[in-house]
Amino acid sequence: MPRRGWPTANKPNRRRRRLLSTAPKNVTTFAAASVKMALRAALRNKCGFSGLLTQLSSSGHHGRVSSVFVSQMRNNTTSSKINVDFNKSTGVAVLSMQSPPVNSLSLDFLTELCINLEKLDMDKACRGLIITSSLPKVFSAGLDILEMYGKSPERCGEFWRAVQEMWLKMYNSNMVTIAAINGSSPAGGCLLSLTCDYRIMVDNPRYTIGLNETLLGIVAPFWFKDTMLNTVGHRHTEMALELGLLYNPAEALKIGLVDQLVPQDQLLTTATETMTKWLAIPDHARQITKSMMRKPTVDKLTSNREADIQNFVNFITKDSIQKSLHMYLEMLKKRKA
Ligand SMILES: CCC/C=C/C(=O)SCCNC(=O)CCNC(=O)[C@H](O)C(C)(C)COP(=O)([O-])OP(=O)([O-])OC[C@H]1O[C@@H](n2cnc3c(N)ncnc32)[C@H](O)[C@@H]1OP(=O)([O-])[O-]
Numbered sequence: 001m002p003r004r005g006w007p008t009a010n011k012p013n014r015r016r017r018r019l020l021s022t023a024p025k026n027v028t029t030f031a032a033a034s035v036k037m038a039l040r041a042a043l044r045n046k047c048g049f050s051g052l053l054t055q056l057s058s059s060g061h062h063g064r065v066s067s068v069f070v071s072q073m074r075n076n077t078t079s080s081k082i083n084v085d086f087n088k089s090t091g092v093a094v095l096s097m098q099s100p101p102v103n104s105l106s107l108d109f110l111t112e113l114c115i116n117l118e119k120l121d122m123d124k125a126c127r128g129l130i131i132t133s134s135l136p137k138v139f140s141a142g143l144d145i146l147e148m149y150g151k152s153p154e155r156c157g158e159f160w161r162a163v164q165e166m167w168l169k170m171y172n173s174n175m176v177t178i179a180a181i182n183g184s185s186p187a188g189g190c191l192l193s194l195t196c197d198y199r200i201m202v203d204n205p206r207y208t209i210g211l212n213e214t215l216l217g218i219v220a221p222f223w224f225k226d227t228m229l230n231t232v233g234h235r236h237t238e239m240a241l242e243l244g245l246l247y248n249p250a251e252a253l254k255i256g257l258v259d260q261l262v263p264q265d266q267l268l269t270t271a272t273e274t275m276t277k278w279l280a281i282p283d284h285a286r287q288i289t290k291s292m293m294r295k296p297t298v299d300k301l302t303s304n305r306e307a308d309i310q311n312f313v314n315f316i317t318k319d320s321i322q323k324s325l326h327m328y329l330e331m332l333k334k335r336k337a
Pocket residue numbers: 007008009010011012014015016017101102104137138140141142143144145146184185186187188189212213216218219220221329332333336
């Protein structure tokens with residue numbers, strides 16, 4: 001049976017390293033910080049990220065940023081939370097999340113992720129994306145709970161717009177996207193993998209995956225629900241979401257939440273082999289088909305973005321919800337002790 005309680009992955013007694021904002025390491029600090037600021041401004045101004053890189057490239061005001069930034073597009077990049085290894089000869093990029101302790105999706109993390117996704121999307125040579133984690137045992141712990149706890153309505157709105165942007169970029173991507181899930185993947189981590197075309201998970205019974213939002217006393221929004229529904233069908237989604245079920249790999253495979261299980265040491269080779277098969281299909285035919293399957297779900301969010309943000313902000317800032325989040329955070333701490 002899927003677990004209804006807390007995920008019980010091995011817990012190292014590691015110190016918390018909070019996700020304070022840091023500028024990317026291997027890129028020009030000034031450029032990276034400026035791009036981040038521009039992206040944050042785009043989020044505040046409600047225009048999202050789309051086309052932002054193009055604007056930055058052509059803008060005289062951001063001339064220095066754009067020249068450095070655009071030149072990075074020809075190289076592999078490592079920023080503080082994301083590493084992208086793009087192999088031009090195969091047309092496949094491997095994006096590794098590297099934000100300890102648990103790759104939680106903070107505003108900074110999402111901003112970096114969206115920058116990288118937009119860069120890859122703009123690069124015609126990039127046809128496939130494998131997304132994985134460079135942390136042991138955790139793919140992603142989902143949305144950073146501290147982004148939703150004790151924050152102003154304005155900040156919550158900015159955060160939610162970035163979550164939407166990540167989902168739109170991934171779910172709508174023209175690239176073939178494969179999630180190589182090498183650890184636990186609750187809530188937003190599960191959503192991230194669900195946006196991909198194919199999911200391969202390491203067959204370790206300690207790892208769990210699922211949309212467990214109700215365990216936190218919060219509700220997965222309609223587009224989380226739709227993404228799950230489009231993958232595993234109505235009945236499994238209904239049970240999974242209401243009960244906040246977290247599935248081990250075998251259970252996840254059984255309901256179609258993941259497509260394939262492999263031993264840890266075969267994860268990336270299997271993902272690469274699978275990618276080769278998907279890339280053998282002519283891009284235009286595959287992309288149009290993907291769009292046909294996903295467009296109604298994407299349109300539902302794009303035509304309701306502002307209302308969805310307002311709903312989230314109203315909901316998450318309620319005293320009762322803040323109390324639930326506080327209890328959940330306390331429980332996470334106690335589990336660790
Ligand atoms: C409407 C909204 C929709 C919401 C969607 C969501 O995604 S909601 C998200 C729902 N997500 C969940 O319910 C997942 C909850 N997390 C887990 O179940 C486990 O952390 C794990 C299985 C992912 C990894 O197990 P492990 O034994 O390897 O790691 P560990 O447990 O020892 O944690 C290490 C440190 O990370 C901290 N931290 C952890 N997660 C988060 C987070 N999301 N955020 C922030 N911080 C988080 C944890 O407190 C601890 O901090 P400390 O004490 O060092 O200061």
